[in-house]
Amino acid sequence: MAQKTEGLSYRNHPLRRIDKIIYYGSMADSHIIMMQVKETKKEKDLEIATKVSVELQRTAPDLKSRDRVVKRSEKNSLYEAMDISAIWLERALAGK
DSSP, rough: OOOOOOOOOEEEEEEEETTEEEEETTTSSSSEEEEEEEEEEEEEEEEEEEEEEEEEOOOOOTOOOHHEEEEEEEEEHHHHHHHHHHHHHHHHHHHH
């Protein structure tokens, strides 16, 4: 299992954000989640995600990018995306 790092985490897995892409999990593990915010809406001065693409991916460096995707879904909020991401990642890392 990967070592703990400083920064944000959710259910004991690290979260990293680059622009509108959020990576959930560690590249040292066998799988990682990639969430991409596709659409947002403005509420007061805050951007709220209204469409998020979720992908469970293998982290093996020898695979082509299209072969890395195991599962794919689209959710209507970041909360729904994080919820399904946590389930998928736990199952994938447990080997189920």
